[in-house]
Amino acid sequence: MRRSTFLRASAFVAGTIAVLPGAAQIGSFVLADRVGDDASTFEHRELIGHREFPYAGQGATYSLRQRNELQTWFWYRTEYDPREYAFSAQTAGWVGDTTASLTHDELVTGQGGRPLRFTVDYSLTHISPGRSLVETAFTLTHRGQGSLTIDLFNFNDIDMLDTQFDDSARYVGANAQTHMVTDPEGAVWSATASTAGLTGSVIDSAGILKMDMSDAFTNDYALGGDPFLDGDVAGVFQWTVTLQPGESFRGSVVQRLDVVPEPATLTALGLGLLAAFRRRRHR
Numbered sequence: 001m002r003r004s005t006f007l008r009a010s011a012f013v014a015g016t017i018a019v020l021p022g023a024a025q026i027g028s029f030v031l032a033d034r035v036g037d038d039a040s041t042f043e044h045r046e047l048i049g050h051r052e053f054p055y056a057g058q059g060a061t062y063s064l065r066q067r068n069e070l071q072t073w074f075w076y077r078t079e080y081d082p083r084e085y086a087f088s089a090q091t092a093g094w095v096g097d098t099t100a101s102l103t104h105d106e107l108v109t110g111q112g113g114r115p116l117r118f119t120v121d122y123s124l125t126h127i128s129p130g131r132s133l134v135e136t137a138f139t140l141t142h143r144g145q146g147s148l149t150i151d152l153f154n155f156n157d158i159d160m161l162d163t164q165f166d167d168s169a170r171y172v173g174a175n176a177q178t179h180m181v182t183d184p185e186g187a188v189w190s191a192t193a194s195t196a197g198l199t200g201s202v203i204d205s206a207g208i209l210k211m212d213m214s215d216a217f218t219n220d221y222a223l224g225g226d227p228f229l230d231g232d233v234a235g236v237f238q239w240t241v242t243l244q245p246g247e248s249f250r251g252s253v254v255q256r257l258d259v260v261p262e263p264a265t266l267t268a269l270g271l272g273l274l275a276a277f278r279r280r281r282h283r
């Protein structure tokens with residue numbers, strides 16, 4: 001595992017990408033992708049050392065024509081603990097133009113060393129004008145002793161267009177595996193969780209969910225229910241898995257941002273099509 005991480009990091013040394021193999025720690029990164037003049041950026045910050053209160057840090061900004069402030073992070077609980085902790089002990093990382101990878105080796109109460117390895121691979125894809133994806137693919141590996149049951153959580157608090165109190169949110173999908181947040185101006189963001197092992201999906205106030213993650217008590221969520229509609233909405237996904245030594249659990253969260261084309265853009269697009277049509281007719 002350590003070897004493959006090193007090899008992957010080495011491969012990037014040969015390219016144009018900044019790499020810190022071995023004891024690397026990435027405190028922040030920016031991914032950027034574009035389609036023509038239409039650019040998407042995903043900036044992630046405060047990526048080191050936030051294990052518990054207050055709120056485990058980890059701010060982000062997901063921009064596509066306009067800026068959307070975001071907080072996003074993962075946290076976990078094992079069967080030996082009555083509470084959750086954010087993944088904070090980053091041990092390796094690398095960043096490319098549109099991808100980044102962070103590895104964490106975390107403590108498990110009652111087991112020596114840091115037996116829980118959590119790797120997150122981020123990938124930004126600007127798929128078409130006004131539409132962009134950030135895929136977060138994760139692997140959780142048990143490197144300690146005996147059977148281990150783990151609850152894994154992903155928290156997302158997006159404030160569409162940087163204003164939180166006018167956003168509305170709803171569940172989509174049979175397992176409530178998608179959280180969709182809409183701003184009155186029409187921009188839509190969604191987060192879709194992989195469904196294997198998905199045991200919880202909740203939309204609630206950001207303050208309540210941050211407190212759940214940060215406090216000393218156990219939290220478990222149902223799949224869907226009545227969404228919290230007014231105010232600063234946020235969402236949490238929960239997966240529950242039991243791993244034997246050496247086993248891994250893989251999953252993902254895909255964020256999608258859709259921006260409705262502005263009338264000026266539509267007009268320009270229409271004129272462009274008309275011009276192309278005329279050129280064709282005059283051939």
Ligand SMILES: [Ca+2]
Binds near residue numbers: 161165166167183
């Ligand atoms: Ca808003």
Ligand SMILES: [Ca+2]
Binds near residue numbers: 084217219
């Ligand atoms: Ca808690």
Ligand SMILES: [Ca+2]
Binds near residue numbers: 158233234
């Ligand atoms: Ca929010």
